[in-house]
Amino acid sequence: SAVISQKPSRDICQRGTSLTIQCQVDSQVTMMFWYRQQPGQSLTLIATANQGSEATYESGFVIDKFPISRPNLTFSTLTVSNMSPEDSSIYLCSVEPGTGYGYTFGSGTRLTVV
Amino acid sequence: RKEVEQDPGPFNVPEGATVAFNCTYSNSASQSFFWYRQDCRKEPKLLMSVYSSGNEDGRFTAQLNRASQYISLLIRDSKLSDSATYLCVARVVGQFYFGTGTSLTVIP
Numbered sequence: 001s002a003v004i005s006q007k008p009s010r011d012i013c014q015r016g017t018s019l020t021i022q023c024q025v026d027s028q029v030t031m032m033f034w035y036r037q038q039p040g041q042s043l044t045l046i047a048t049a050n051q052g053s054e055a056t057y058e059s060g061f062v063i064d065k066f067p068i069s070r071p072n073l074t075f076s077t078l079t080v081s082n083m084s085p086e087d088s089s090i091y092l093c094s095v096e097p098g099t100g101y102g103y104t105f106g107s108g109t110r111l112t113v114v
Numbered sequence: 115r116k117e118v119e120q121d122p123g124p125f126n127v128p129e130g131a132t133v134a135f136n137c138t139y140s141n142s143a144s145q146s147f148f149w150y151r152q153d154c155r156k157e158p159k160l161l162m163s164v165y166s167s168g169n170e171d172g173r174f175t176a177q178l179n180r181a182s183q184y185i186s187l188l189i190r191d192s193k194l195s196d197s198a199t200y201l202c203v204a205r206v207v208g209q210f211y212f213g214t215g216t217s218l219t220v221i222p
Binding site: 041043045092101102104106107108110 | 155156158210215
């Protein structure tokens, strides 16, 4: 299965600022996925990032708030912009190494906005 | 209605007990199914895939019932290390839908 390096692992940020989260995969993957997991909740898909095209956002998530980059087949970033305390959450990137094998997740970024 | 629904628990069971989790999914077009395990403050990790014929991996057995649209996970001879949250996942045309998870605590 793929190995994903995600950073930062945690951060405490001031409201109004932005944080960029990075994910590096040890193999080439077509799609990378960004999830949010709020305390006590399950995972909610933010967007799907394809190399060479704009990310596809799920309902309730917009590019201005969560811009995504996907410069190549092994790397992606998610930026949480103009943060508010409601953005405090765990953000996870994931890939599907092969059809039918489920997702592999990065170790997550625990974000606290104060 | 949520795509995937699970009993959140918590399930508190003694060591050595057998425990079963059920999960229902709403979309009959769901193609594949998985159980993930998530430890506290960690990322989810794939526990096992679920096949129509059912599959077993050591103490863990997963089964799929397409007619009733539910999947199950059975854990036999529970260990303390099995304490975690178990997430049920259904895949529909390239997108994964996660349940909210079932919390298991195995008690000495």
